[in-house]
Amino acid sequence: MRRTRNLIFLKDVAGLACTAFGGPQAHLAMMFRLLVHKRRYLTAAELLELQALCALLPGPTSTQTMTAIGFRLGGPNLAYLTLFVWCLPAVLIMTLAGLLLTHFDAALTGRLVQFVQPVAVGFVAFSAYRIAEKVIQTKTSVALMVASAMVAYFFQLPGVLPLLLLAGGAVTTLRYRKHAIVPDKKPIRVEWANGALWLGIFLLAAVLGHYTQLRPVRLFENFYRNGSLVFGGGQVLAPLLFAEFVEYKHYLTGPEFLSGLGLVQALPGPNFSFASYIGALAMRPLGGVGPQLLGAAVGAIGIFLPGTFLIFFIIRFWDGLRQYRVVKASLEGVNAVSAGLVCAAALLLYHPLPDRLLALPGSLAHWHLPLNPLLVGLTFLVLLWERIPSVVMVGVALLAGVLVP
Template sequence: MRRGGRRLRRARNFVFLKDVAALSCTAFGGPSAHLAMMFRLLVEKRRYLSAAELLELQALCALLPGPTSTQTVTVIGYRLGGPNLAYLTLLVWVLPATLLMTLAALTLSRLNPALVAALVQFVQPVAVGFVAFSAYRIGEKVIQTKTAVGLTVASAMLAYFFQLPWVLPVLLLAGGAVTTVRYRKHVIEPEKKPLQVEWANFLLWLGILVGAALLGHYTRWLPVRLFENFYRNGSLVFGGGQVLAPLLFAEFVEFKHYLTPPEFLSGLGMVQLVPGPNFSIAAYIGALAMRAQGSGTGGQVLGALVGTAGIFLPGTFLIFFVLRFWARLRQYRVVKASLEGINAVSAGLVCAATLLLYHPLPDRLLALPGHWHLGSITAVPLNPLLVGTTFLLLLWERVPAVVLVMVALAAGALAG
């Protein structure tokens, strides 16, 4: 019996990793589009978790520093198979984007951003269709009360008009606070387990942060210093790639001069055009930063590896730390009541993301010093007809999301 159960778990874990691999190769459009595709594949098709659970985990990740979509998919892996599956999930999720951004850094002199932009020109409207469909389905499943409707509409409007890094966590906390007043309506857990906080992952995060800083200071070895730079930024940034980019620009371009402004902005444009997490720009910057060492391709690949590890590990350690006591924390009626408001706000943020995706990220970036622009790299046409067609095809439920992305890429190749 045990052997059979183990075999079933391994088979399920393998299928889950295949699903994550499919997402990592087709999830264009940034965190909101990633959430939409996770909802369609992991919730509606595979039923690894419910819509409310996905929103709850996504909101929990949004309250912590680091890449939200990466943390969310990693946490789903953790829930299904523990730490080992979670780390494999993280690896599978970041690998395609990291490889593409490393390749972009290695072939920078031969790279033609206009051709790459032409290839993916129809992907962004398809991604908007994914997000619109996700907003529709999520609203259908988790918005059940007038309070939830009000919170969804209010949070969507505020997120759309106030695009600031602190707005998202404040809205989530405020939404939770609004519905905590209803805590008496929730049933008291008959056998509530005492809250216990395991500090191992927090201490691991802090130990690496301090240890890398000390080791880099005393050895002056560039790969260690790069790891520390990215690890520190990954530990402090809230709000995703739109907040991370100005920080990296200030540190690696203006202060340390590892890259020129056009090189950085070319990478920023490229990361919008590859599937997977936007934080994979760390691989690009790490590879270019190692050029000064004269260590050739091997050194640049090492730079990409330490950049990737540095940017993704802090958020992973922190979400593992919170997740270990979250299951017990949510037993309390006040926390249960707050989840209604948090989920409603999360649905509102997805609605806002549908509109915000009509404005490419670099145009909304927090006024990068020097006012550099990407020009044709981000000039992606957004065709309302493609958005509507994508939405209707997803509603029809006969066409897989992967097929829609592949068709959009093929159309871009033909048009380009």
């Protein structure tokens, strides 16, 4: 029975990996719909807790969240399989893009995803609605949700997200006496293996990267270091990789970097898969497909591995930690801030969408309706109807991008 459930879960993860467009907040929206609302692998509050916990750590938030869910359901083995299945489609496509760079047309890519982008915003807006419905239950939560949404919207800085989560938790911690005392608390057992492994590889890679000229080793050190230190997701990672691999090391040209960045934004799955594209192009001087494939693999492993070690380290004692009233009280504020961040994400993702007008037929031809708000609203209503799977909606949006000039 458990094995069957794990296989179904991995199938669901594969479906999300092929349809979850729009970055971490859109990923959260689709996780919420499929894993919480439809499959009930975990509750809305549990998903928000895991997402907030991962947001406080460096690394790819949505990847760490998905890995943590796999760990909760089936332990380390299922977690590693979850990580592999979640990352594989985007990594393969970005590796292929690195091998066949000259065959990719940026204009064609933009046309293909022109309708996927507003659909992704609709997913995020629906996620904000569902999350608020589930976790906002007090005036304090409402205030924290609104305040965090406003701060995240007006101050788009890497450190804002973890600071907001910590501040929200601190506010509701003051009300810890309203929570019941958990009798017979289990002692917290911290297993240091994964934390020590993360730090050991970090130091070893730094030493080897300094003393060797082997490009695969240096690439691994570059990506492992960035994956260990970057907060805020792919949006923060991109300028760091540009500075290192384009401006400093000249492994890529500026247009090559921007072409890959545009492509990864158009793909489902984790944006950190961009590292496999850079790794493939960085190995071009060695000649042949083999070194480029090695570079792509090194890039993907280096960028995803540190975040995996960190979430494996934290998740093992998180359940013990959340037994305490102070921690439990803080989760109310963390969940409220998380809801606010999703609200802000819906607005922030909408703004970059280009203006498109829809001409009405017949005698109303002189009227033009804004297309993107219609698509966002239609997506929200279809999700509320709960009859059409997310993969079908994304597939229709992609097909429309092919057919509509």
